[in-house]
Amino acid sequence: MNRTDRLYALVEELRAVSPRPRSARWLAERFEVSSRTIERDLSALQQSGVPIWAEPGRTGGYSIDPSHTLPPLGLTPDEALAVTVGLGMLASSPFREAAASAVRKVTAVMDARSLQTTAELAARIHFLDDGQARDAPAALGGVLGSGRVLTIAYRDRSGAETVRDVEPLGYVGKGTDWYLIAWCRLRAGVRAFRGDRIVSAEATGERAPQRELRPEDLDIAYGELRAVSIGR
Known part of the structure; x- marks a missing residue:
């Protein structure tokens, strides 16, 4: 998380629990930085009028x-x-940390009665999986927004590992599996990388060129793609 994102997240964290306080040590552990860094960030926010x-x-x-x-x-x-x-x-997607943060924000601003009713209903809903952990690396969650080329270490189904530079184009979710769709420079084409086979992912300083992701480029043998849309 860069400093700009952390400053915004600090304000949202304090909003969520207001008027209760958060200690510098708690915030430092939450954002994985030192207490001194948190104090500098809070001072900068105060000086900006927050x-x-x-x-x-x-x-x-x-x-x-x-x-x-x-x-x-x-x-x-x-x-x-x-x-x-x-x-x-x-929960097993590249967006699990952002999703957990979003849940905290939703519950933080609900009134006590609605929150209790929602919690009682939620306790009656369960997810069924096969018990196999297939978590995609959380670092993949922000790659689309960053627009940067990624260097990934990828292990194929036979266990062979390669290091590739890829240009992220999107994601496809299927059950508990998530696939990073990217232009692979090693293969010179669009490839789908299953999240649990991505051993590591690191953003480079290079901005990825604009490429259009077309469903036909994915060569999906079965099933239909359903896009996520945010309507007004």
Whole structure:
């Protein structure tokens, strides 16, 4: 996470628990940086006008002005349940950390009665899988937004491992499996890389060229692709 993203995430974390404080140590562990880095970030936010203040004492920490928190979401328990179930289905995907963060934000701004009703309903919903962990690397979650070329180490079905530079184009999810769709420079073509076979992934400093991802390029032998859409 770069500093700009961390500053935004700090504000959202304090919003979610306002008016309760968070200690610098807790925030440092949450964002995997030092307490000194967190204190510098909070100071920068304060200087930019964000209403954050420090509460002294053993149980103190940093909090944000409750009047500047986000307004409650106008979600019914059924709508909140649909959101949490949908996000829960991403638990093995490259977006699992963002999904977990989104769930915390949704629940943080719900009123107590709606939250209790949603929690009771959610406790009656379960996911069935085959018990095999097939988590895609969490580092893949932000590659589309970054627009950078990736260097990945990939292990094929026979166990052979190769290192490739790839240009991320999109994702395909099938059950609990997630595939990174990318232009593979090693093979000079579009390839699908199953998430649990990606041993490591590291963004380079090179911006990937614009390429169009067409369903026919994927050569899917069965099933139909369904795109994710966000409507108004």
